[in-house]
Amino acid sequence: MxxxxxxxxxxxxxxxxxxxxxxxxxxxxxxxxxxxxxxxxxxxxxxxxxxxxxxxxxxxxxxxxxxxxxxxxxxxxxxxxxxxxxxxxxxxxxxxxxxxxxxxxxxxxxxxxxxxxxxxxxxxxxxxxxxxxxxxxxxxxxxxxxxxxxxxxxxxxxxxxxxxxxxxxxxxxxxxxxxxxxxxxxxERRHQTNWHPHHIAERYGLFTVIVLGETIAASTVAVQSAIDEHEALDVLLPIAAGGLLLVFAAWWIYFAVPAHDRLGSNREAIPWGYGHYVIFAAAAAIGAGIEVVVEHAVGKAHISTLSANLSVSVPAATFLAFVWLLHSRHFKRGPAQQAVLPTAAAAILACAWTGTYAVLWAGLVAAAAVATGVTLVHRTRSEGVKRQEEVRS
Structure with missing residues (x-):
């Protein structure tokens, strides 16, 4: 044949x-x-x-x-x-x-x-x-x-x-x-292969979703096992809530801008594609960090509270910082919008020093970053529409 x-x-x-x-x-x-x-x-x-x-x-x-x-x-x-x-x-x-x-x-x-x-x-x-x-x-x-x-x-x-x-x-x-x-x-120094920008952006986005899904699955199993073995629901609930907010915010932030618009040639695409090593690794490590915090909460991890908290805050902050670095910053307008993700990343890292509620605080910071970003974008669009109406009148 x-x-x-x-x-x-x-x-x-x-x-x-x-x-x-x-x-x-x-x-x-x-x-x-x-x-x-x-x-x-x-x-x-x-x-x-x-x-x-x-x-x-x-x-x-x-x-x-x-x-x-x-x-x-x-x-x-x-x-x-x-x-x-x-x-x-x-x-x-x-x-x-x-x-x-x-x-x-x-x-x-x-x-x-x-x-x-x-x-x-x-x-x-x-x-x-x-x-x-x-x-x-x-x-x-x-x-x-x-x-x-x-x-x-x-x-x-x-x-x-x-x-x-x-x-x-x-x-x-x-x-x-x-x-x-x-x-x-x-x-590809003399010939660029015919990769499709929209298809590449979709493939990377789908893998991000799958990795975040694995993070949720791993975290859920860790919380469930801890509850079954130790019945520590009051201790684990803030961890679960904070972890869920982190993953939801990570999804929202990653897909907030159309990445394919930046992929015109290998000059933009290669750094973007290579940089996703950090994004994917950080996204998966968030779930591992939540598992570590859960094990620490029930006395199974032989580390300090700060070390356990850093296992979540470091990959979460890294994820936000690299999403901003690779494509979000190219779509932001004005210093206020540009500052949202770097500021949130620094604040999430600082949450590691807040004790037993560190994951919850980190999740709330991530959620606040999403809310702030949405508000600023909406305000910018409203001001643009208003200016257009004034020009027409």
């Missing part, structure tokens, strides 16, 4: 939306997100802050980078035929293997299973790029071949990492991360 060649889709394609296969892909990646969050909870609850954060950021990079590479490739070349679907399903299998290896990588610095899963994902994507190269000519073909070559070289580096001395693996990991990040920059 012959299949049509893989050629780039149009950047101007109307009604370009996420496919059911892409949504399935995202949901399977959340398994790995949940594993990373679970390991972060255990590390923070035991007071292993440095090792916990480092391990979390490392394992999160692998799953985020594989997700991101597939997303941008699919935006340009998704033809939804049988070979494309099979290659995508192989990548899903790879992330499930990667997920199974997260505990060993996190706790024992043993990356064997994680690297196997990662290589499976990347080799499937390499096959996709080679297929794209076969259907292209000129600069587009060279771009696709450069992607494939870069992927192969990086995967050889990850495999070699397994034989490196254990003490040097974390430093070599950073070198390989830098190499991975350079592949798109080098591949």
């Amino acid at each position: 012959a299949y049509a060649p893989m050629t780039a889709r149009s950047r101007d394609e109307a009604h370009r939306t996420a496919t059911p296969l892409e949504l399935f892909f995202d949901l399977c990646f959340v398994v790995a997100v949940a594993q990373a969050g679970r390991q972060l909870v255990h590390a923070l609850a035991e007071g292993h802050v440095g090792a916990g954060i480092t391990g979390y950021l490392f394992v999160f990079f692998g799953l985020w980078w594989a997700w991101m590479n597939f997303t941008w490739f699919a935006s340009a070349y998704d033809i939804d035929d049988v070979p494309y679907r099979v290659a995508t399903l192989v990548q899903i299998a790879g992330v499930l293997v990667y997920s199974a290896g997260i505990p060993r990588a996190f706790n024992d610095n043993d990356w064997t299973v994680a690297v196997i899963g990662y290589v499976v994902m990347r080799l499937a994507l390499t096959a996709q790029w080679l297929r794209a190269a076969a259907g292209e000519t000129g600069a587009a073909r060279r771009c696709a071949l450069t992607y494939a070559a870069g992927l192969v070289l990086c995967q050889a580096g990850w495999v070699a990492l397994l034989w490196a001395p254990e003490g040097s693996r974390r430093w070599l990991f950073l070198v390989l991360v830098a190499a991975e990040l350079l592949v798109p920059v080098v591949a």
Whole structure:
């Protein structure tokens, strides 16, 4: 059976939306997100802050980078035929293997299973790029071949990492991360792939929603378990309420502006896409932090109240700050609107020093930031309408 060649889709394609296969892909990646969050909870609850954060950021990079590479490739070349679907399903299998290896990588610095899963994902994507190269000519073909070559070289580096001395693996990991990040920059220096701005913005938004949903699920399970085991509803209710307000506010703030309007070329899109590593990692870490606070409230976490509170306030503040940095600030009008999210991020961080009600205070600050932002935008629009009416009269 012959299949049509893989050629780039149009950047101007109307009604370009996420496919059911892409949504399935995202949901399977959340398994790995949940594993990373679970390991972060255990590390923070035991007071292993440095090792916990480092391990979390490392394992999160692998799953985020594989997700991101597939997303941008699919935006340009998704033809939804049988070979494309099979290659995508192989990548899903790879992330499930990667997920199974997260505990060993996190706790024992043993990356064997994680690297196997990662290589499976990347080799499937390499096959996709080679297929794209076969259907292209000129600069587009060279771009696709450069992607494939870069992927192969990086995967050889990850495999070699397994034989490196254990003490040097974390430093070599950073070198390989830098190499991975350079592949798109080098591949697209003379030819930009035909990724679709609206589709990319939607894909990132959907993954943000899924990660926030995982945060709610993890927090709910933690609160429920604590209630069942300790019957401490009066202590846990403020934590649950504050956590819910944080997640609601995070969703509202992220989707307050149309991100696709900023994605005109790689010059804007690459920093925006790369910066979402922090947004996604912070969103998932909010749920882990709430779990830590719950465990501290019932006496299961061996850390101080301040340390427990910081496990929520730091990722929540980071999320707000990076959403503002990557796209919200480009749509704000005037110093008052610009100041809302940075001020809220600083205030949420300060809430860590408010004791046992820190999560509730942080949630209230986030809710106030949403209310203030909505009010300022409405006021600006009303003033604009009023000025137009005065000009007409």
